[in-house]
Amino acid sequence: MRAVFPALFAAAVLLEEGGRAVAVEPDELPAGRGREExxxxxxxxxxxSLVAQQGMSWGDWEEIIDWMIEEQGMSxxxxxxxxxxxxxxxxNFGPDRPFWSQSRE
Ligand code: HEC
Structure with missing residues (x-):
């Protein structure tokens, strides 16, 4: 799983350079329980946008959260x-990436 992160990060940088990864405000995100949190x-x-452009399963999101907590200093x-x-x-940001593909592509 770890080996996948640099690739995701490179994709994020490319999107930034393409001018598409603009700041995302909470009210642009899909409505639903947990949006503000x-x-x-x-x-x-x-x-x-670094989060919103990913498309991952529950288990992969868990790994991301653990990684943020253990290595990136998140509380x-x-x-x-x-x-x-x-x-x-x-x-909202599952493997089929409904949010990102609808609003940004
Ligand atoms: C305390 C600071 C902090 C918080 C809070 C935080 N992150 Fe991160 N996050 C980082 C840093 C630093 C990186 C860049 C790490 C790297 O690439 O080495 C990162 C990178 C990422 C990446 C890109 C991974 C990649 O491909 O490099 C994702 C996805 C991500 N964070 C998701 C989340 C999610 C989801 C949350 C909320 C649950 C969150 N982050 C909260 C610090 C944070």
């Missing part, structure tokens, strides 16, 4: 908040 938790250190999450964020991420 996810936005504010995950845009504290980087643009939310640990209460279990309820963690479940809420995971639900929002995997529903």
């Amino acid at each position: 996810t936005y504010y938790t995950c845009s504290a250190c980087h643009s939310f 640990d999450l209460e279990s309820e908040e963690r479940a809420l964020i995971l639900e929002y991420l995997s529903k």
Whole structure:
């Protein structure tokens, strides 16, 4: 799994250079339970577009959250908040990437 991150990151940089990864505001994101919590938790250190352009399963999102906590200095999450964020991420930024493909491509 780790080996995949540099590739994702390179894709993110390309999108930035293409001028498409503009700042994403919370009200542009799909409505639903957990939207604000996810936005504010995950845009504290980087643009939310870095998150929104991914398409990952629940399990992969869990790994990302653990990686943010263990290696990037993100604060640990209460279990309820963690479940809420995971639900929002995997529903709206799942492997078929409904959000990104509809709004940015
Ligand atoms: C404390 C700061 C911090 C917070 C909070 C944070 N991140 Fe990150 N995140 C980082 C840093 C730093 C990187 C760049 C790491 C690297 O590429 O080495 C990163 C990179 C990423 C990446 C790109 C991975 C790649 O391909 O390189 C994703 C996806 C991501 N974060 C998701 C999230 C999500 C989802 C949340 C909220 C649950 C979150 N981040 C919250 C610091 C943070």
